[in-house]
Amino acid sequence: MAVTIPEHGLPGHLVDFVGALRRHGVAVGPGETVDAAEVVGALDLLRRRELREGLAAALLRRSGQREVFDTLFDLYFPPALGVGAQEIEVPRAATDDGSEGPVDVDALRDLLADLLLAGDEEGLRELARAAVDALGTAGATGTGVQGVNGQPGWSAYQALRLMSPETLLARILDAMRQDGDPTDDFTDEVRRREIRDRIARFRKMVQDEVRRRTAEQRGREQVAKTAVPKQAEQVEFLSAYAEQLAQLRRTVHPLARRLASRLAVRRKHARRGQLDMRRTLRRSMSTGGVPMKPAYRTRRPGRPELVILCDVSGSVAGFSHFTLLLVQALREQFSKVRVFAFVEKTDEVTHLFEPGAELSGVMQRVLREADLTAFDGHSDYGHALGSFAEFWGEAITSKTSLLILGDARTNYRDPNLAVVRRLVGQARHAHWLNPEPRRQWGTGDSAAHRYADVLPMHECRTAGQLADVVEALLPV
């Protein structure tokens, strides 16, 4: 399908598009913009899917940026204007005068069920398009829902409520069972998940279509402002949803590797390795065979050791999932990792983080099995850090990196700075990651500033910030 060529010319339009990407957190440099222009020149603009892939190849640098890109691409390079060419006819109720009546919702649902059963992506997309249009202009039978003041009104909520695709699941499953495939529990479960997935995709098609039509009406910038999804890196840990958490998980893992390799690089630079005869000889070639400049073998970077102390109290509940992800990812990167959790007291929980352990249950186990509370279950940093130093203080050696995760909210209790100072002195490096916005540090019962005097504290609310922390931690 062709793209609609904008009225003010392609180059200007491309620049607008790049601007929109930048506003939504995709860093596009001038070099990439030039590449994008070359891409536009090399492709056939009548082929929209190729243009989409080509521009993505020139403008994006990480897979996490793709969702934002796709949403904006649809707004800036819409496939067609208005409802477009219709292949699918939305069923309507009869009217006396023969004009287009309101949508017959039952018949529409039958059509939807057939397409979902067949898994016909193109058909479903067409239906989403036609249904949004018909419901927005003519409303549905019996509901009288329609655009206000004769203006059509596009609403994903309304369209999805009327069609309610979820309620078609049982019916579609029955139809599949009658197709003569195996009827065991397993096959049934696979089908159920498949249909659920198709329904979820259809919902998204409806939402995309509404966004596109609204953009035509209200201008794309207006729509882009509210409707473009956040990238995983920008989602705040304290308020992430399940799906975003899954994305975060994919983001955090490589970050942990990077953090580990940064720490390793530091070690590599720190010491000189053994004499490398082969390279020394090679260098000596240019000095008549006299070895003037000895070459040293660089050490294979040893895997550093890590101790993680994490606050798992209620005030950082949203953060703790991130904590778990990070801890687990780090575990795989360091030769020796010990993990401690604290609320009022500290306890070791390393054994709960076996590589590959199922994360969903770990937090409950930490809270249930570890000995973390004494009186009221509110965090007591001073006491917790003190008990750590007392019982596990020897875990921190000159080879250890110490990482503390928490909001530094002490419930107005003694922060025990002396003990923190001692631990930091013992460790090779020490860092504190705080999930609270920096401007809240030091307010109320937060001892963030006081701890930040003792060791570097980093605001770490999103995976993007974590990436920055990792970048800045140890310049290579």
Add this chain to the structure above:
Amino acid sequence: MKATQSPLFGSVDEVAERLEGVGYLASTAVATTVYLADRLGKPLLVEGPAGVGKTELAKAVAAATGSGLVRLQCYEGIDEARALYEWNHAKQLLRITAGQGHESWDATRDDVFSEEFLLPRPLLTAIRRDDPTVLLIDEMDKADVEVEGLLLEVLSDYQVSIPEMGTVTATRKPFALLTSNSTRELSEALKRRCLFLHLDFPDPDLERKIVLTRVPELPQALADALVRTVRVLRAMELRKVPSVAETIDWGRTLLALGLDTLDDDAVRQTLGVVLKHQSDQVKASAELRLN
């Protein structure tokens, strides 16, 4: 470098057709980016999970265009001597000893730093070839960060300077394809040098076709059931989700065992082919009601 190097492909469709001709089924994204990488003369960085066909793509481009494939397999600790070139020290020492007494040092030196004593490694090899070449730099993320600097130099000017010999410039730009499983992020500078392709699992239609090209004896209906089941497995939170390679293996296994429907019994017998970790098998069996 010749400014007018004739492109390998005439259109995006032609890319797809010719790749299919050598058994590689390209999505729109793949065909488009391969076409552009060739047209714009930029390296293509292909990133994605293991087993989605990254390495295979480079091989297919080489086969489809009759180019030679030069492969640099990266690993932790790979260095210039392994990636670019190295002098054959043993041979040089022999030569020096042989020349002692009846030859000036200058003459000896000029001789031992000549072609005869040079051991070209993949990057230099690719740049010196006169024939069409696909340069595959595989699993870039495994190499240390320092190697990226080296690559950046080579991929910017397509030239290599050998202090003892001078600069070698490509007479023909190779088609360069880098792959990464994203176990770490590559540097921004290197990424900017490349066109970027995130290769993910193929959509069901494409995957079915891939399976059927690789296992042509597999009945259509079975291929369909396989692909659908694998998609469900991929949607689960597993330690290692099955890739295209596993779907293909699964098809082969079912065929070998003479199983012609993918019911619970067949899956129980063969789940180990698609899920490599014991814990994933346990989890999938429980969630998909195999127990």
